[in-house]
Amino acid sequence: LASITGGPEGPSRVGMSIVDVATGATAHAAILEALIKRGRTGEGADIRISMFDVMADWLTVPLLNAEAGNAPKRIGLAHPSIAPYGVFTxxxxKDILISIQSEREWKTLCAKVLEQPALPDDPRFANMVERVRNRALTDKIVADRFAALSRDELLTKLAAxxxxxxxxxxxxxxATxxxxxxxxxxTPNGVVSYPAPAAIVVGDDRRYGAVPAIGEAASPHQQKG
Incomplete structure (x- = not known):
């Protein structure tokens, strides 16, 4: 994971504990699957989850590409097979990331944002393969245009x-x-405002119980929360 994360200068740790979170999420999904199976068959399940197996599963696409002779390169927020795709200032x-994934989008970007409607006629930018091959020049054209406009102007043009x-x-x-x-x-040190649980259950507002102090047993409500 680290070998394909970061920029050309070197590998990087992902900015949060993704392996721990991914393994917990995998275990959670496996437990739910086992509960459904138990409800149908009456049989329980012995579940084993390892961090290595979880990350190997998540790395299937870069692994298969590497084994086919196309090892992924670290390119920051760019995309290995799409251009332009990345951050422009x-x-x-203000840093703004764009993703151009079709020829229709490329023509629209050229006409309405870059104000170069004839650019797709240039053989160097005529299709995705050529734009990726000429990524440095493709990115420079986009970067120069972005650098000439304010953040608000760019967001307005991109949205339109x-x-x-x-x-x-x-x-x-x-935070804002x-x-x-x-x-x-x-909490024992006062109220803390957390990001809410991602899943929204209509008609069932989620809330967490209080965090017990050291040595304080959690109440049944706290345990449920």
Missing amino acids: SKDG ADIAFAEVNSMADL HPHLRRIEVD
Whole structure:
């Protein structure tokens, strides 16, 4: 995982404990599957989950590519087989990621954002294979245009053109993001505001029980929460 994560300068750890989380999520899914099977057959299950097996499963695509002689390269937020796909910086220093995955999108980007409608006629940019082969030049053309426009101007143009894009947010941006749902949890040191559970169950507002103090037994409600 580290070998294909990061930029050309070297491998990188993923920015959160992805192996632990992925293994827990895999165990959770396996337990639910076993419960369904038990409900149908009355038989239990002996489940074994290893971190290695989970990551090997998640790395199926890069592994098969490597075994076929096309080992993945570390390219940051770019994409190995799509161009332009990556982060470009606006005039006011805001990083915006775009993903152009079809010729229709490329033509639209050229006409409505880059303001170079004839660019797709250039053989170097005529299709995805050629754009990937000429990635440095493709990216430079996009980067130069982005650098000439402010963040607000770019977002307006990209949205109007129906181009897939995303801003690269910092943790401070996440903290104030309009889509961030929070849930409050009582702790011995006061109330803490956490990101809410991802699953939304209609008609069943989720909440966590209080975190017990050291030496304090959790109440049945806390255990359930």
